[in-house]
Amino acid sequence: MEAASTKGVLSHLSLLEVQARSRRSRPQQQSRVTELKAKVEALKVQKEQLEAEIQTHQNLQKLRSSLDKQCADEDDVEMEEDSENSELLRLMARHTQLKDLLHAHHLIGGYDVIKTRQGKGVCVSLATAYEGVYLDTYNLEIDLKPAVRISRHNIPPFIPVNSLAKENNMQTHMRAFLDALSQHLNAFAGRKQELKLLKEQHKSVEVMESNVLCSILVLMFTVPKEKTAVLCTLDYIDHSSCLPKRVHLECEDKQLPDSPQWKKNCSLLMETPVHTALTAMRKVGDIV
Template identity: 45%
Template sequence: MDIVNHKGVFDHLLMLERAENAGLQKKQQQERLQELAATVEMLCARRDEIQAETSALKTLKDKIGQGLPIEENKIEEFVEHKQSLLTSRHMQLKDLQTAYHLIAGFDFVESKEGKSVCVTFHTAYEGVYLETYNMELDLTRTVQISRHNIPPCIPLEKITKENLQSDFKAFLQNLSLYLNALTARKQQISLIKELVGTVEVLERNQLCSFLALVCKAPLESDEAVLCTLEYADLTRSLPTHVTINSENKALLESPQWKKNQALFMESPVHSALLTMRKMGSIS
């Protein structure tokens, strides 16, 4: 009888403990929701404030551009608004500098007393750092590229129009993608020559978006196979289209070479060639 009574007491205590925990959890969730609601309200207010400042700044710039008379206090407001926006932009750059320095994407260095910033883009492939590119951005008015050593084959004008003024972070990320993809494609070609000496790189362009390779089938057949790789997506290092040609039509229709074609689409080109040699597709 005592055991039954004790069991009932324990069950009751356990029920009370669960109820207390559930109440505490619910209270914590409510507090968290209140914190998030306050944060959202603050961000919305700041957004509205920035939009109002930007609108006022645009109106004043239009008047100045048209030569219309402007009250002295409005000129002071114009200067204050512009300084506020520049300060906000500098704070954004400092945040980006800290974040991207940590992940080795790119680094920032302020110059000309904060009127410009120099960005260094680091590119790497398979854990090895390769080319480095630099760009100086003028911040005195709208953000403008003053000088750079970005390869001319990179569509910099297109990337600039898409994001430079509207989303500076996206601009840097997109440009970094293009540069790293170019470096990866170039490095793959170097690795072909280094690791797969029997494959001849017949043709390539500056952007490495087109690559023609001549492979030799195993010695018993000694057939030449032309592999053409096209990279339509310049932010990636894998081809978007692969064509394989040979005078030996039977070889092209074989299951193995159909697998090889898919392999080019799924693996870096030098890795695909090494796998093909291991499988006996090429010498």
């Protein structure tokens, strides 16, 4: 009885297994078809969505260019026929235009002003660039109320922020102050960049001395034939300029600084960025 029942259970189990297997394989075939059908549906939806997005893009582009034209001509051109989405599309087109205009303000060296503390203060950014390459950006936090005052900034300590604020009357002429500061920062960034380019492009010229403000630069040149050394001091007295106001030469050959050729070199160094001036001097064979 026990044995029979055991056998009965086992055979029943194996029967169930066979049934289950066959049941599973049929739906498998079925599910392959449904799977593919689902995929077709999904792709159709994706296609429709892409088509709709591309259409929206085109509509936006059209609206945007008519917006740009309007701005240029100050002409009120009637928009296209109103569809249910026209207001939204118009807003979107204006959004893209505003975004581009704000980006342009940033690119042309705008101060990227942000109001802080419910309008009681502002944050401004000062961009620097040299020969088309954007360099460091500095930031200032200025209190407007109760009094106009610089509260925080990340400008190097050797840039005279406070005296520039006083000189330009920041209280009443915020922009004049920012312009002057921007000029100083750009001149500093420019001198720093020139020094970097000088070191990269003129390995044979030795930089004997320079300071953090890059306002003093002492260089050593070698005159090719005689192999004499020339010590050249560039003095950037005007810290708001990238060009030195004074160039001084020292050489064992006392005649050299007074020679017409080296006088010409001196004025070249005062009129052109130092790395380009050196390239010119090397070309004519005045320095190694």
